[in-house]
Amino acid sequence: MEKLANYIDGKLVPPTSGEYIDNYNPSKGEVFSLIPKSDSSDVDAAYAAAAEAFPGWSNSSNDERSRILFRISALLEEHLEEFAEAESLDNGKPLWLARQVDIPRAISNFRFFSQAATQFASESHAMQDKAINYTLRDPIGVVGCISPWNLPLYLFTWKIAPALATGNCVVAKPSEVTPYTAYKLSEICQKAGLPAGVLNIVHGLGPEVGAAIVVHPKIKAVSFTGGTQTGEWIARTAAPMFKKLSLELGGKNPTIVFGDCDMKKTLKEVFRTAFANQGQICLCGSRLFVQKSIYTEFKNAFIEIVKNQKVGPPRDSDSKLGAVVSKGHMVKVLSYIDLAKEEGGTILCGGEQLHMSAPYDKGYYIAPTVVEGLSHTCRTNQEEIFGPVITITPFETEEEVLEMANSTEYGLAASVWTENLSRAHRMAKKLESGIVWINCWLLRDLRTPFGGVKSSGVGREGGFEAMKFFTEPKNVCIQYGD
Numbered sequence: 001m002e003k004l005a006n007y008i009d010g011k012l013v014p015p016t017s018g019e020y021i022d023n024y025n026p027s028k029g030e031v032f033s034l035i036p037k038s039d040s041s042d043v044d045a046a047y048a049a050a051a052e053a054f055p056g057w058s059n060s061s062n063d064e065r066s067r068i069l070f071r072i073s074a075l076l077e078e079h080l081e082e083f084a085e086a087e088s089l090d091n092g093k094p095l096w097l098a099r100q101v102d103i104p105r106a107i108s109n110f111r112f113f114s115q116a117a118t119q120f121a122s123e124s125h126a127m128q129d130k131a132i133n134y135t136l137r138d139p140i141g142v143v144g145c146i147s148p149w150n151l152p153l154y155l156f157t158w159k160i161a162p163a164l165a166t167g168n169c170v171v172a173k174p175s176e177v178t179p180y181t182a183y184k185l186s187e188i189c190q191k192a193g194l195p196a197g198v199l200n201i202v203h204g205l206g207p208e209v210g211a212a213i214v215v216h217p218k219i220k221a222v223s224f225t226g227g228t229q230t231g232e233w234i235a236r237t238a239a240p241m242f243k244k245l246s247l248e249l250g251g252k253n254p255t256i257v258f259g260d261c262d263m264k265k266t267l268k269e270v271f272r273t274a275f276a277n278q279g280q281i282c283l284c285g286s287r288l289f290v291q292k293s294i295y296t297e298f299k300n301a302f303i304e305i306v307k308n309q310k311v312g313p314p315r316d317s318d319s320k321l322g323a324v325v326s327k328g329h330m331v332k333v334l335s336y337i338d339l340a341k342e343e344g345g346t347i348l349c350g351g352e353q354l355h356m357s358a359p360y361d362k363g364y365y366i367a368p369t370v371v372e373g374l375s376h377t378c379r380t381n382q383e384e385i386f387g388p389v390i391t392i393t394p395f396e397t398e399e400e401v402l403e404m405a406n407s408t409e410y411g412l413a414a415s416v417w418t419e420n421l422s423r424a425h426r427m428a429k430k431l432e433s434g435i436v437w438i439n440c441w442l443l444r445d446l447r448t449p450f451g452g453v454k455s456s457g458v459g460r461e462g463g464f465e466a467m468k469f470f471t472e473p474k475n476v477c478i479q480y481g482d
């Protein structure tokens, strides 16, 4: 069985403990590789390598860093198919999705930030005829990047690329649930000529490796994407150490369909907002609100679409949904379907685990599920489920839907479907959300600020926001007049 390795000081090395954790293929429910069970001693070794590499990397020219990041992106592109297969195997997502979304986006992340390295500029503030201020932006030093399992390489590289582009050295931890492509990225970094110690990847459990990064006294900034509960612990632990934090956390996003929407387009796209990646995208719309004037027509047509989508093995090209990521996660999602029933919801479609034939008979498959008839304040409508389960709720007015949409503790993303331009702008302004899509979903320009409000997080990623996070500004004021 393949044993993954940590990537420390440019080398692939075993964990100091010598212990490993099972890594499952969710489509078959079988172990397919072993993950290093690292601990704080491996994080210490990664930190030491990063600290030694920092003077060289931070003093290298923007051009040089850009060139190496670009090479990583080009090598990833050369190996796109191999990476897509690895991602699908490890995560359970359809292979076509990994091929069309996950790996192309990881390639774009490196390409985008390789260019940003040469484009980033800082501010200057002139004081009338008297003085000028300019801002120096230096890399922070050694930074930590911690990522989740839903879009493994996509989100891992979304953090690492800007950290490296700005001249930092990194200790990174991918999710222990989906470590495979991060491991394979180590090999790409070696081939691309990334100097030893600039990027270190330590595998293992969150409370062991992740926590060791968070509490490390010399790791000055942590960029984290994951659950709100983990984010809360990180904030509580890192705040007294005055660390810089970027926290991208959970969501319970509303999808709001008005009677004046383009029905055909909306029906098709709303399926994606709800069930893409088995509903395991922090941006997925898990609460669907439909205006009463079209409620029955929309609901019936939508349920027809959902019922006709194939859930199946990730390698089948016609599988719209694959397996959810783990047995534990499947049990959690199914328990929310039970809760929805207890709370008085009616299951319009799905509502159960699906069983495939061998060799996929032990895999973790759930039918896409739509629940009707729940109050917007019940737990099913307030808590993040993060699976192929959504609720559908009618509304009459803008005010009413805004109240329901904004009623959760979360505020990551929302989508609004209407052909009325003024209404679209009004809604965008009033939704408590870091991101609002109008008549589209998951359309991403990497220059835009990305992140959530309320319990969905603190700080923004993307474009120069990320470059700013990974640099420390210093104001220099020069007086030249009286």
Ligand code: NAD
Pocket: 146, 147, 148, 149, 150, 151, 155, 173, 174, 175, 176, 204, 205, 206, 207, 209, 210, 211, 212, 214, 225, 226, 227, 228, 230, 231, 233, 234, 248, 249, 250, 251, 281, 282, 384, 386, 412, 452, 456, 457
């Ligand atoms: P998680 O919080 O359990 O784990 C995320 C990462 O943190 C993993 O690498 C994990 O090992 C690590 N970790 C766990 N405990 C830790 C600790 N005490 N200290 C440091 N690190 C620790 O989340 P998950 O289950 O992997 O991911 C699903 C969650 O991620 C969902 O809530 C989802 O909404 C969220 N998410 C948010 C975004 C966003 O951009 N806002 C994107 C994707 C996923």
